[in-house]
Amino acid sequence: MGANMKAQALPADRVRITTDTSTEPFWQAAKQERLVAPKCAACGTFRLPPTPFCPECQSTEVDWTELSGRATVFSFSVVHGFPGLPDITLVPVILDLPDAPGARLVSNVIDVEPEKVEIGMELEVLFSPISDGWLLPLFRPVARG
Known part of the structure; x- marks a missing residue:
């Protein structure tokens, strides 16, 4: 890997999603460049990935809550190469x-x-086009300034 190689996203045509009734609101919001999370309308528990029922109280009632788009790294890995893309560097x-x-x-x-990514790093969302007209939420370091 060359010096100063930055982490990238997969090319748009390599990313496909499928939706169901539990995940469709997440992806529709992403199309509008909004980051949302499902929150149980009964007990207030957030759940990502989206599920048909709350893992805490089993309610099927959900409120989709708009988020700020801020996040911190909980865990990560660095991946050098992807099938058919040997020179790409990904940081999931x-x-x-x-x-x-x-x-x-x-x-x-x-x-x-990639070597600058660390647990606790502050990130912000941006939305990147992928297949079939969808937008994928990706994250980049918060600009300091």
């Missing part, structure tokens, strides 16, 4: 969402040298 992350306590989101960090 598990994210903590400060305005959705207990929820975890899996995404990718981009626009940063």
Whole structure:
């Protein structure tokens, strides 16, 4: 890997999603460049990934809550190469969402040298086009300034 190689996203045509009744609101919001999380309307528990019922109280009632788009790195890995893309560097992350306590989101960090990614790093969302007209939430370091 060359010096100063930044983490990237997969090319748009390599990313496909499927939706169901539990996940469709997440993806529709992403199309509008909004990050949302399902919150149980009965007990207030956030749940990501979205599920048909609350893991705490089993309610099927859900409120989709708009989030700030801020996140912190809970865990990450650095992946060098992908099938058919030997020169790509990916940094998949598990994210903590400060305005959705207990929820975890899996995404990718981009626009940063992989060796600079660390647990606790502050990130912000951006939305990247993928297949079939959808937008994928990705994350980059919060601009300091």
